[in-house]
Amino acid sequence: MSDDAVQVRDVVVRYGATTAVDEVSLTVPRGRVLALLGHNGAGKTSLLQVCEGFRPADAGECRVLGLDPIEDHDELMPRLGIMLQSGGIYPWATAGEILRLFASFSANPLDPEMLIDRLGLRKFERTRFRRLSGGEQQRLSLAIALVGRPELVFLDEPTAGMDTEARHTTWQLIEELTDDGVSVLLTTHLLDEAEKLADDVVIMRAGRVAATGTPAELTAAAGIDLLEVRAEAGLQPRSAHFSAEEKTPGEYVITGRLDAAALAEALAWFATAGAQVTAVNSRRRTLEDVYLALTADNKAGVSR
């Protein structure tokens, strides 16, 4: 049997005529962090729900810690940490009561007081869940996901709505988890979050896998650097060796296999056009550049 934390093979999720997840396969090896990226409605949460055992797949196979997330639900749940996109947890109980209750479900919990302090919840310990702000509810949801010392954590947009400090604490906590061998499958819209935390990235687009690899592989596979050139507006640089786009008036982004000859050719184009170049900057492509290029022209779900 495979020792992977999560194995998803050709999973399909349909809602009526909408195919939200369309034959997606991915693997989360033990002790690694996989980040699922994609635009709103790309199918990330639906796929996560299959892995969490909250909905069956319409086709395909999913194994979590070697088990079936639905048939083996009771055996699996104590080994998982699940952070849902919206809390909805006991609105009348206080933050402290809720976390201590979840800790009591576990045979070997983390110290809830440590999590309350680490996640800046001490001030809100006696505040009822429904009175917490969105970011505070999010921090409590994360604490609940972690308090049972899970082997595998599912985090659906873990830092959405958090302030910068809470976001950094969350990243630190996730890094500490993985140092302890915990596996993580998370969704995020934050490319810097994926770049910082993820060993592997899967980019989804309209229910399908558009790209997969480590952040370094994805940016290197593009094999491209960017050249940013500032000159007068309205030019149309062209060549067989590079592409150019005027991002904002007078700000051109040149992409392609930019070796020395292509760079020289790009700059020569501006000189030949008689354009006055006022700034030139080159940089590596980021995960965000790759993500935007892959998801640019398709925001809708796939209907059949």
Ligand SMILES: Nc1ncnc2c1ncn2[C@@H]1O[C@H](COP(=O)(O)OP(=O)(O)OP(=O)(O)O)[C@@H](O)[C@H]1O
């Ligand atoms: N219960 C449902 N009934 C009908 N359609 C649904 C249901 N849940 C999700 N969908 C549709 O399935 C598609 C995928 O939704 P999903 O929530 O999985 O996307 P997502 O990538 O998690 O989006 P987001 O980033 O906005 O959270 C969307 O088109 C959504 O409208």
